[in-house]
Amino acid sequence: MSSLADLRAAVEAASADVRADNEGGHGAAPSLERPKKEGFGDYSTNAAMLLAPVLRDQPRAIAERLGGTLTERLGGALEHYEVAGPGFLNLFLTDDWYRAAVAEVLAAGEGYGAGGASRPERMLVEFVSANPTGPLTAASGRHAAYGDALCRILAFHGHEVKREYYFNDAGTQILNLGRSIRARARGEEMPPDGYQGEYVRDLAAEIPDAAERSPEDLAAAGVERLLARIEAALERFGVHFDSWFSERRLHEGSPSAIERALSQLEQAGHVYRSDGALWLRTTTFGDDKDRVVERSTGNFTYLAADIAYHADKLARGFERLINPLGSDHHGYIARLRAVLAALGHDPDLLETPILQFVHIVEAGETTSMSKRRGDFVTLDELLDQIGVDAARWFLISRSNDTTIDLDLDLARSESNENPVYYVQYAHARIASMLAKAGDERVAGALAAETCVELHPTERTLIKRLLAFPDEVAEAAARRTPHRLAAYALELAQDFTAFYRDCRVVGAEPEELESFRIALSVATQRTIARALDLLGVAAPESM
């Protein structure tokens, strides 16, 4: 139990007490929030307004009764309460409560905010999964930043998480890459849908005897080189995958994984033959139309491979599959859900958060990136320009369903203004302060019992620290890592206000210095943790 959980429990219990007095029914859970305005208390609840219709009484009168009950329940923690506005109950807490709260944060140590998942799940997050037909673009960087941060958050929240990259090393686009390389090697005209990028020319030069080799052969050689580059770019970005899954593998063997999956679906009666092709009846499970899995030419479609791939994921025992997808793939979701249902699983175990596009802005014009046109900014270029931390922050701090405009010139010129540095600076500042106090003094401060009066900015900072576990839980549950970026910035701002108003090292009396050192340590750890969950470094000095 924490101070905050106690407080919430007390509000709910008091609410139940008041309701029981009048034998009321069941209501929505009362809120417990930090009001925006200072005069509205440290925490505020709408419990009375929720009870009003049930009890058929004035909200303000109910709030008054709730306040009385809470005063008894909370004892010395509640300084006083006020009934305000339409029936809010505003709670003002004592410094005792705040000091106990800081002690709890410190006692939790590195684990502060961790765990809390009501039901830990075995999760597979498949992300990026960009075809190895070119270098990784900045748009893929967004997927990498999002997927990796999400994995960090889910794992910290208590889930068992694996990261996987599924790569397409078979099929028409790959053959297309091979043909493009050969065209460059021979100085011939590019195929109509060929890859126009400069990197194809480089591949043609790197691969020995490229002009004489078959497109299939060149494709394999190209894929191998491009995959190595992709992995290197991701590692540089701080994103490491637990596994790399080859599509080609699904086609190999007899029967192949694809054939096995399709025969399973056939036995379940979900496939049929029409117009010379084999179809999956996805409409049974809510898709707009049925989908071809084996073309009349005898080749399997991409969907067929994906069926086998997802059957494989499930066979590996994952209880939750998370596939962040680009917004251009959202039409694919109904199909994928239908596949899971046809395989006999609950389609809801598959989640597909959508990431909107990253647009390139040049001279005021925006375009979306196209690998085929060779019109893109690579992740490496972005990292060269603004560095890993600024890039990760830039790509993760916005909601996944907002498009991002990337103007490389602007990004470079503004990188010094990136809020990530503000957060890192707060962390470094604390490190410097604590270094000045010395390890021994810090250890002493953490062990000290203190009973000092608090400054308002200290209370604000403590409330922010207490919000961290809920922020993590929210980011995990809603698959929204960007919330933690917003939180980290707010935490840094609250710390900076505290730093401005409250002398730490050298504060008198010693008890006061002890308390402030302890509060600084709690803040430093929490900033470091929030940054870590976003994949951003927390430097000791800047």
Added chain:
RNA sequence: GCCCCCGUAGCUCAGUCGGAUAGAGCGGCGGCCUUCUAAGCCGCGGGUCGCAGGUUCGAAUCCUGCCGGGGGCACCA
């Protein structure tokens, strides 16, 4: 035509499973370095939360319609 996402300050965006007087960063203007890091701090200015209805004690948030932007509707991947 059908489906998904977005529309909030000059710009980039938080806030969106209902709460009180809507926030931040950047940019603009004006101040602050003998005192724990000025990558900082303080002040000023800046808003029909796309539009119109509806539900509610209460709507940026929920519902409906419309307008604008992006994306998707393959025997491509």
